Amino acid sequence: MSKPFVFEKPMGMRDTLPLLYQVKQQVRQVMEQEIKGWGYQFIQTPTLEYYDTVGEASAILDQQLFKLLDSEGKTLVLRPDMTAPIARVVSSSMKNVSYPIRLAYDSAVFRSQQREGGRPAEFEQVGVELIGDGTSSADAEVIALMVSALSKAGLDEFKVAVGHIGFLNELFLEVLGNAERAEELLRFLYEKNYVGYASHVKNLALSSIDKKRLLDLLQLRGSEEILEEAKQIAAAGGQKAVADLQELFSILEMYGVKDKVFLDFTLFSHMSYYTGIVFEGYTKELGFPLCSGGRYDQLLDEFGRSAQAIGFGIRLDYLIEALDVKEPVNPRTCIVFSPERRKEAIVKSRELREKGKSAVVQDISGVGNVDEYSGRFEEVIYYIGKPVKGEVK
C-alpha cells in the first residue's frame, strides 16, 4: 500500500478553517445561550466509550461505529451520539440527582461513512436530554426549545415532522396479531419502502377494513386536523398516543411554535430505539434532516436506572450550510513595527485589546511582502523608522 499524501485525511474527516470556525462559534454561542436560558446544564463526556455499553446502547447502526481496541483488548468506540453517554452519566455519576434532569451538550460525534464521501464522519451536535419526565409537557418543551434554538440561530424556513412510535406499534400489533408480523411490516416503513409496504399489506390475510387502515396510514401526514383521521385508524391501545399528540399540539400553540410543526405518522427512523413521539426537522435546499429526536423510555434501563426520557440533537454542520452565513465581522488590526519602535507597538496593541479589539503585532523584518500581508487586515497601523509622535497611517 502506498503512503497517503500529506494532504489526505481519512474519509469524512474535515478541517475547520478560520472563517468557518468563526461562523460555527457564532451559531454555537447563540444556541447555547438559548438552551441555557431554558435551564439546561451543559456537560461533556469522553470521546471514547466501551463498545459493549455505549456502543451497543446507541441508536446508531453498528457499521457506522468507529471501533478500536484498548491496550487490554477491549473494544472501544468513538462516541456516535451523545444520548447514550448521557444516559450512562445519569445512571452513574449523577445517580443521586433526582428526576427530572435537564442536560445539554455541544460535542463532536463520529459516524463512519461506508460508501462514499460527501458527508462528514465527524460532526458537531448541539442538543438536550430531558430525563425522568414522561409528560406531554416534556415532549412539547423539547420540541419548542429545538424550534427556538433554530430560530435564534437565524434559520427562518424550516419544518418539524412529528410521528409517534407507540401509535405504530399498537396499530400493527392489533391488526397483525403478533410482534413478528408487526416487525415485518415496520421494516418497510423503516426502509422507506412504501411500495413494498402496500404490496405486503395487500397480500396479507386481513379484513378489507384492516387493510384499509394500514394503507391509509401512509397518507397520515399533515396538520393537526389529521388527528381526527388518526383516531379512526388507531388501535384501541393507540388512542392514548393520539390524545397525547392532541395535547402536544395545544402546548406547542402556547409556546407559539405550532406553525413550525406538522404530523407525519409514517416517521419511523429506528427499529427499536424510540418509544413515543419522534421528530425530524427539515429546511429548504438541504437534502437531509438537520435535527431529530424523540422519546426513548427504555434506553436508561440498559444503564440500570430506568427513566422516561426525551431529547433532540441539531447538526451544527447542516445548520450552518442551511444558514448560508455571510462573512462574520471579526475585524483585526495589524500593527507593523520596526525594532526601534517595538515598545510603542506593544503599548498600542494592549490598548486595542483592552477595548475588545483583536490586534496582531508584527515585526516588519519577519514578513516578506508587507503589502500583501497587511492586505489581510481590516486596519493597519505602522510604527516604523525613527519614533515620531502620532504615527498612524
Add this chain to the structure above:
Amino acid sequence: MSSLLTVAMPKGRIFQEAVELLRQADYPLPPEFEDSRKLIIELEEAGMRFILAKPMDVPTYVEHGVADVGIAGKDVMLEEERDVYEVLDLKISDCYLAVAGLPGQKENSVAPKIATKYPNVAAQYFREQGEQVEIIKLNGSIELAPLIGLADRIVDIVSTGRTLKENGLVEMEKIQGITSRMIVNPASYRMKSGVIDELVERLSKVVESKEEVL
C-alpha cells in the same frame, strides 16, 4: 436554487417510458424533450427541472437532495440501498433479475464465480440460498462472462430473454420481478409535500388506469 421541482430521470431503457408516463399525467413535456442532449432541462410551465442521469446514479442524486424526486428501477434500488422514499410503483420497464449460465456447464467446485452488474444483490441472493460464491463486478455485456470463461454464472436483468438466447445462455433461477419506481428525498418529501403529493397522485392515476385496461 429555484422553486422548481428537480426530477432525476434515468437515461436509456426506462427514459422513454417515463417521459410517456409524465405526458399521460398531463405534464407538458415538449416533443423535442427526448431528442435533447442537455443534461439539465428546465420546464417552467411544468414547474419542473429534469436532470438526466445514469440509471444507477438516480438514487444518489435523490439521496443527497440535489434532486427532489427520481425515477429508478427496483434493481438499482436493491443494489444501492439509498436512504430515499420509494413511493410509487410506476409499473414500467417490466423485467426481472435472474441467474443465468451456459446449459450443462460444469461449475468450478472450489469457488463458483458469478459475474454481475449488481454485486450487492447477487451476494445477498446467494447468501440467502446458502451458496458460497465469488462475485465479479462488470459494467455491461454481462453475458460475455460465462462465454469466455470469466464466470460460471451471471446475475442480470432479463426482459425478453433474447440476449440470453442469442448467446446460448439459459435462465436458471428467477430472483425477483423489477419495475421502475418513483423515489423521493426525505427532506423534499416534507418541504415540498404539496407538489410531490400531486405528482404521485397524477402518476398513480395513470398507472391504475393502465392496469384496468390490462
